[in-house]
Amino acid sequence: MKLEELQKIVYDAGVVGAGGAGFPTHRKFSDQVKQIIVNAAECEPLMMVDHHILHKHLQALVDTLNILIDTLGADEAIIGIKGKNMHLLDRKIVASLSGTKVRIKEIPDIYPAGDEVVLTYETTGKIIPEGSIPVMVGVMVINVETVYNIHCALTKSEPVLDKYITIGGDTDKDITIKAPIGMKIMDVLQCAGYGDRLQGHAVINGGPMMGKLVDLENDVVTKTTKGLLIFPETSQIIQRRRMPDSITLKRASAACCQCTMCSDMCPRYLLGYDIKVHKTVYAASQSMVTDTESFLQSALCCGCGVCTVMGCQQMLNPQGISMGIKGLLGKHGLRRTNNKAPEKVRPERESRLVSSKRLIERLGIAKYVKDSVERDYMEFKPKRVYIQLSQHVGKPASATVKTGAKVKRGDIVAQTEYDALGTTMHSSISGTVKEITDRFVIIEA
Template sequence: MNLVDMKKALFDGGIVGAGGAGFPTYAKLSDQAETVILNCAECEPLIKVDRQLMTDHVIEVLSGMQMLVEAMGAKEGIIAVKKSYTASIEAINSNIGSYKSLRLHILPDIYPAGDEVVLIYETTKKIVPQGKIPIMVGCVVVNVETVLNTYNKVTSDTNVVSKFVTVAGLVNHPVTVEVPVGITVKDLIDMAGGVSTEEHVLLMGGPMTGRICSQNDIVTKTTKALLVLPPTCPPIEKRQRTIKHNLRNAMSVCSQCSMCTTLCPRNLLGQSIKPHEFMRAIANGITDNVEPYLNSFFCCSCGLCEMYSCHQDLSPRRLLDEYKGRLRAKGVKIPDKQGKGVADSMREERRVPEHRLVNRLGLHSFDIPAPMSGCPKEIQEVKLMLRQNIGAPCVPAVKVGDTVTVGQQVAAPPEGALGTCLHASIAGKVTAVTDNYISVHA
């Protein structure tokens, strides 16, 4: 399949990044790509999806990668897997010889190995210029589930209607399930045997970058995990603090030890982000130097500074995110400035082992298997959110009372806008169409 046809297939199929912000995959593909990198780093602790898909669907994933490499005319495809994913590595080694353009790269068990800038450096030693995208260095990064969806679309014209989600933490039976897009968080909890304690907080996504949610929240194409965590663990406590609280702590406690910058993954790759300088500026009301504020745009929000590096329990990432948001709201753009362009000579010694991070987060007891399973219950209703990825929200193509089948297109982005199509995840009747969602009842 050529590049034009591949892009159309991915747009029509509703394929987006399945593990991050949900960038439409067709828009990533480029004939300027030299290297296609499969991200099987999982990045966040406790999530099991990618390693399990890489083991259970290795032929489909490798075949999908070969298709992408050929469509873009790239020189090679790199299958990047953490060294602790031994079952995945064994499955890849047993089959990769059949794919002439693919090679395996073993990643260290560090956080955040799945950050695409870090991943590109680990696999190619190329440094993405700060504020730029991977294609600037000839790379395209794709997620395991995204590639599986690509294979299914190309080989059997299957649109994205389901999502693989790890449900872990304070549940009776941790599990990774394939579920229809549009079910509720409560449905996920039921599939894991319910919660094991009344005192808990729900986190959509991983412990480092996820968000607190409710049982009524909806599974989208980018949902990768639901964690049920103790209210006293660091990932929950830090999220429940207000910005005012975080700022007051920075003003009264920050000692400028610089550990947040010393261990910052982007700073170690030569980018201008320096959390300690930002903390100094906001804590002391420094306004004669705007660099620390503008450099906040180069923070990737991995959360390592506040969840691991800071020994004073401060929250640089939360304050950086808040400031970035306010700058964008005022129309401030990402500065067009160069970083160092070279990695820090101490980078390898300063990479953070994932097992240490898990212990620091107080999550060691939850880092247990979550076996793969099909959807264990019949779903009677789904709510299909019209905004499930980066880009424009979809425009409904159905009305209340219409009957839809699984995989039928029910919405699409405005013509010419960035986005992908949306499809019914269960068969049934459309019961609601709003500006935000389409409901289908079986």
């Protein structure tokens, strides 16, 4: 298959990164890629989406990786998975990989093993330069579910219509389900039997470290929804997210002693990056607007939250401050110009790695970790879906249908033009287009 052909199929199927911000996958493909790294770290506590896919569809993933290797002209594909999860992989398939271009690499059980800078280092020994992207070191990092979505597009001409999601947290049972994209999150939780858990609780979309608070009235399933974790309103996970930015900054202004613990624990700092989040906290909380470098270095932050949860003993939120500033930099198109390429990791890295166990204890969520998470094959039949026009990095899609149009499950309803950074959206149910707003194409069954 030609590279352009693969890109077009993946764009038409609406495949975007399923494990993170939703970068359009076809735009990651390049003949500069020599190593394909499959992110199977799933490092956020309580999440099981990727592991359920690996458990069930390993052969499909391997076959797809071989197609990607051939089409991109890559040397190899590496599935980076934690040792504690190796038992999920089919032994016969793993044995069949011997001597092939697909290999399994055991990575340590640390957080954030799934950050692409950390994962690239742990699987290849390469350090992605500051402010750069993996392809600069010949690498493409791709999530497990994204590879599976490419498989469905290539072998079944199936676009991305559903999303695998783990529901867990303060629940009796944790499950992984497959829900139609565009279904209201509240409806998903109710249909799955978790509606009565919501009293006195809030829901996080994503993991406890990087996930966002769900607006239960309005939020819908998107191509990047990965976890719906239910936590008590009183938990530190929810309280931190409920705190207004102005209070976060005021608390930092009053209590930050510049001990540097937040920077010392930062996984990217430990990989040699020149990121010192304590300086960002100081500059932001003291309104030191002339200290531009302290603001600009937040562009190097991945928002992992180690500084907040494991570093700061004053219960401040350097992660929140750093990511707030990073968002403002992006909005105003401000870039850091003095990026460097670290050649080696800092010697203290080894002793400062954060184990998943320690992280879970610090978050106070050990009581929510179940012995197993079931894959539940329940069927959802939403009466309405809200297909969000922006579920990805880049330009939002524009509706390609009109109000009143009849659509079938799988029909295209919105698209970003091929040359722009964007993707294709499909209807996840059969029905009638009821309304088109600046955010959604709304379809009624």
